[in-house]
Amino acid sequence: MTETAISVEPISPLFGAEILGLNLSDTDDGTIGQLEHLLLRHRVLLLRGQSLTDEQLVCISAKLGQLDIPAPNPHGEPFHKAHPEINVISNIMENDKPAGNLGAGEAVWHADMTYQDSPPHAAILYALEVPEEGGNTYFADMYAAYETLSADMKFKLEGKIAIHDASHNSAGMRRKGYDDVTDVRETPGARHPLARTDAKTGRMALFLGRRPRSYICGLSVEESDALLDELWAHAAKPEFVIGHCWQRGDVLMWSNLEVLHRRDSFDNNARRKMHRTQIRSFWSETKPAESAA
Ligand SMILES: [Fe+2]
DSSP, X not given: OOGGXXXXXXXXXXXXXXXXXXXXXXXXXHHHHHHHHHHHHHSEEEEOSOOOOHHHHHHHHHHHEEEOOOOOOTTSSOSXXXXXXXXXXXOOEETTEESSEETTSOEEEEOTTTTSSSOOSEEEEEEEEOOSSOOOEEEEEHHHHHHTSOHHHHHHHTTOEEEOOOSBOTTSOBOTTOOOOSOGGGOOSOEEESEEEOTTTOOEEEOXXXXXXXXXXXXXXXXXXXXXHHHHHHHTOGGGEEEEOOOTTOEEEEETTTEEEEEXXXXXXXXXXXXXXXXXXXXXHHOHHHHHO
């Protein structure tokens, strides 16, 4: 695969790009470097018509950076026993047990695993089975959301920290081992600045995580709810959003800290199965000398 074989078609004027002419099952180090560069620039990358084994998905992901191993399923086992690095996102039942996470319901706007102190920087989602309709995925650009805030709001956000809820997943299901949250000031989860600067691009992004059970530290619950509602109404405006209707063989990669994503519900009688990897940090961030070699 050579650099000249790849073409880049922007999905919207703000962000997102479809990458054409790139076969992910045939990547070399140059291609991996290009992918990282393109992800940094466009935040969301779409590659259609891919045919990847699980080994290839893990291999490509591991070439980009340090992998984040997903949490075990409710039975204490990885969803993908042969490749625990792979998270299975599916509504399919196998032997009366869920084959993956999230079911068929809607997943509200969120960034993945920001309830951790060091959430993953990127995600790769590969479509193995898709329903005929529903289950679309949407992304919202948090650079644009931040940059279009008023000067007064930017000033108001300086130094503000919010709690990112660890107790529920993006489909609203309570995670094992957590009690329900009755006071958002006591929501369990990591605390992050509401606006963060990307170390590589120097651009600031709104960093909201997810709305349910969020709380801005130091404010009254009423003040926190009012400010969060205002920020979320702004961040999810249609002009900051792109959508994707899945086809089997699609791969979406996204910068987890610079975009939000959500998913439509779909018919639970239909089958939807995705394999996902997450990159905690890129090798270029942790091993700059090696990546430059
Ligand atoms: Fe997600």
